[in-house]
Amino acid sequence: MRNPTLNLLFVLAVLLVSPPFAHPADDILWYDQPAETWTEALPLGNGRIGAMVFGGIEEERLQLNEESLWAGEPVDAYPDHYLETLKEVQRLTLSGETQSARELGLREMTKSPTSFRSYEPLGDLVIESGPNGKAGDYRRELSLNAGVNTTRYAVDGVEHAREAFVSAVDDVLALRISASKPGQVNVRISLRREKDMTVKALEGGLLQMDGHIVDVAPPEGYDDNPGGSGPGGEHMRFAGRLLVKTVGGSVRAEEESLVLSDADKAVLLFTAATDYSLEKMDFDRGIDPGRVADDILGKAASKSWSELRADHEADHRAMFERVSLSFG
Secondary structure, eight states: OHHHHHHHHHHHOOOHSSTTTOOOOOOOOEEEEEOSSGGGSEEEOSSSEEEEEEOOOEEEEEEEETTTOOOSOOOOOSOOHHHHHHHHHHHHHTTTTTHHHHOOOOOOOOOOOOSSBBBOEEEEEEEEEOSSEEEEEEEEEEETTTEEEEEEEEEEEEEEEEEEEEETTTTTTEEEOOOOOOOTTHHHHHHEEEEEEEEEETTTEEEEEEEEEEEEEETGGGGGGGGGOOOOOEEEEEEEEEEEESSSEEEEEEEEEEEEEEEEEEEEEEEEESSEEEEEEEEEEEEOHHHHHHHHHHHHHHHOOHHHHHHHHHHHHHHTOOOOOOOO
């Protein structure tokens, strides 16, 4: 028979030597090569702005999203005489004339378009470093606890790192580029999108993306849907703003890109906005998405990298670490 006194003493000993709220090591997803497809990229987001980080070496790509950016426009899917027709459909159904009820319902209770248009990607943030030699010691990872993505590799004895997160506190994507030796950050930074936008590179390390979704009218704009996806025309407006701050080196505007030369470190801050109004559930031409993005970026830029990351991590961990689940 087991001795209950010994069992109790053992439990007390474990409790005395073990911290009651010991934090486990961070849960980390890590890989030894860059993502080749979108599904292999690592996600970041704050509920409004999202990014898929590919972890490239010579060319890094972050695919960007803003939660409200959609093609199309709101359309009332129900005809004005919907209720009257519904009563007749019910009468026909109850009288056994189901085929007639079905035909009447399809003809009079549906309205073109029969579907809506698509959610839109905002664009890509591209960081080109060019061929600088063979890379080794590669690792990309996502700390789920911290909500931080890190890509590391070495070229010719120089260790390079990129750290990124999307802060809910400051509503920006923040990314830091660094190297183990001074003057080794040499990159070209661009914002790209397939259509419906323009980009301006300004002195002072600023990229301005301004866009206007233009949808093609039927029949070309049906999006492979015979019933149509709504009228064409100029619809939602959007804007993205990216600011680069460096330690050492220089930043110059070149065409639609920013070129960083001989920097020790660089911090990139990006945010975006649209003219969608949640209250109206429609566009609001009184909203200037560029001004909204400028305001957000200006506030975030007043903080140091350390402050941005500390505020982000504290906020993210408070949410993520509320629950721990183990199947081991």
